[in-house]
Amino acid sequence: MLGYARSLFINIILLKMQIGNAFLEKILPHVDKLYAISNAVSPSSSVDVNLKLFDILGRLALEGLWLYWYYTRLEAIDKDHKVTQEILQKMQRYRVSLKQLITNNPILFSPYKDEQAIDINLSAFFFALDLTSHDDLHRWLQFMVEHIHFLFYTDSCYPCNLHTYHELLDHPRSTEGYKEEVTKGSILYPMIATYAALLGFDDVYEEIQKIKSKFLEHCNFQIWYPDETSERHFYKYSDNHGGTLSHVGVDQPQDIFLEEIFKECYESEHFNQLSAIQYQTWPIILTACRHYSFPIPLHFLSGFRADTK
Template sequence: MQTSFRKSVALVDEPSVCVAHFQSLLNQTMDKSPKNLAERLRFARQIYIATWTIFVWCRDIENLESGYRCSALALLYVWDLSHAHYGGQSKAAKGLMDVTNKMIQLSHIIGAAYIEEHIEPFSAIEDGLAVSVPSNSSVDINLKLFDSLGRVAIHGLWLFNSKNIVAIDDESQKAIADELQKCAAILCNMIINNQSLYTPLRDDHAIEITLAGLFLKECDAYDFLSDWVKQITFSSIFSYRSGGSYPCVFREYSELALHPQSTEGYQEDATIGSILYPSLGVWLAICNDKQTFENLADFHKNDMSHSTWQLWLPDEITDENLYQNSDIHGACLTNVDTAGGIEGLLAQINKEIDASTAFNELSSIRFNLWPLVLIACQTYRLPVPPHFWSMSVEESQP
């Protein structure tokens, strides 16, 4: 453990290497299988202190990438240690809850610092964020911009979560509201000034698009959201039909760098399944953009008959596996229907939400810490469960 910790601290300027060693540290900690609450508390404190140390070193070198990624993992692991005892009344349970809350707060601090240093200064400049990426590769730029978009959205959603649990007469309400306004401006400026955010390269960029959509929805920015989703839909359809850099299922960098190719059967293999297009369909339905939805349905019928359009739902073992990504879990909703129009898709989504009760049994949902699910989705590349759309879906129904 000490070796992994030392290496992660020493290599904070190499984020991928630092995170790999930090992940090893977390795995070694959890492999010991805590026997009681006291051990859980000790492990949680060790993770918290290690994360603070990484953050301090990252702050000193003015590069918070490693700190952000390590804090996301640490938060999920600490929650996995604590959720079964969260809210308990014993001394150890209260201590564990205190460390967990401090870990959440540290995650907020690191997220805010990352945005302030690495995103906000470039967000209002045309192509500013794209130029800030230390690479000329369009693949690197596309991947980094969508990752950054998801981080800003998660920070904003945490703010909404905090706003809802802070007493209405608390002085911090205004501070949270001001921070929300600032976060919304940053996210909108990112999209307006960086064309890459209209042209997702990976199909699983549906995750970041949904995170941003959820935040914009909470901000009541429906017009902006509708226009953005519409442009993503048309650009993705056009790229596919014209042989451009259309969204693909590949995740390996070597495959993305060679995408697209013109070999026989390649296009079908690159789009064999999709969470992006059904996610766009749901957002179009939420925004009641019937014309663009019809274009998407036509694309589904005439160009994507080979592709399985699908969504992901938690199941009864998700809560024990989600936060460490320790095993396969969840259920897949296949054959997402666009032929029935907006009403048909909303009805299908509502039916699945009603039938999938495991979502409400997730510990982070029960304790009103739902952003943890979204962090896990972005960190482990899991589609955002449709339950997060449910309020919008209900509001959009005629």
């Protein structure tokens, strides 16, 4: 009975992957053309393009991560099997398409919403799993933080905590205290700093430090961790769960920064006790994070932390 239930569950996952692939197959043929996807949005404002492009970015990265998960399972059984190689080729195609999407749609250097960190994180994780893509990830994050610095300097569309469409259309405003109000907290900058510190992108880490000291001294940089209630609430988001490390110190040297943020990962077993982790279906966690706009647990990057020690 247990074997039947597990087989049924895997078939549901494969169906989900087929549906995601069917959607992306309408988009992937056009990602190699400059501004093609941006123009296809038929926007009334840059906000339309920004929201839709980051949505596509996250969808593509998440489907790529599901393919990575499926490939590693097949590889363990028969690396040279035809199906295994087909999944590998599709995963590589998704990764190339993600790079082309970013290169040909420069608005992906400029997140308007801080919570777009979730889609950026999914994409960065997908790139980070492939050593040959680290340079591409470096360039993307480098351009992004430099552009964000410029947006703050010129008081343009810097990342904010606003959520509604009409608020984003009016962003930014020049009223007193506005910038401090819409940038109270951030998961974006500590996430970028984490990849920079883990993968040796020193210039990116230093740029995050500059943004913090020049424009965001008031901003609470945060990292989220699961807690003992997360298993009960993660998959349906029936209630708030988890805990937050506040005022993450990106002003510190990279090794101290990493020690601070990964300490909770090593001291708590709550992440490893999630059923999706125990049953080795970890992309379900990423899917839930994206669906409910919840930060991606830092634990997914712990393997890169081990590589830097």
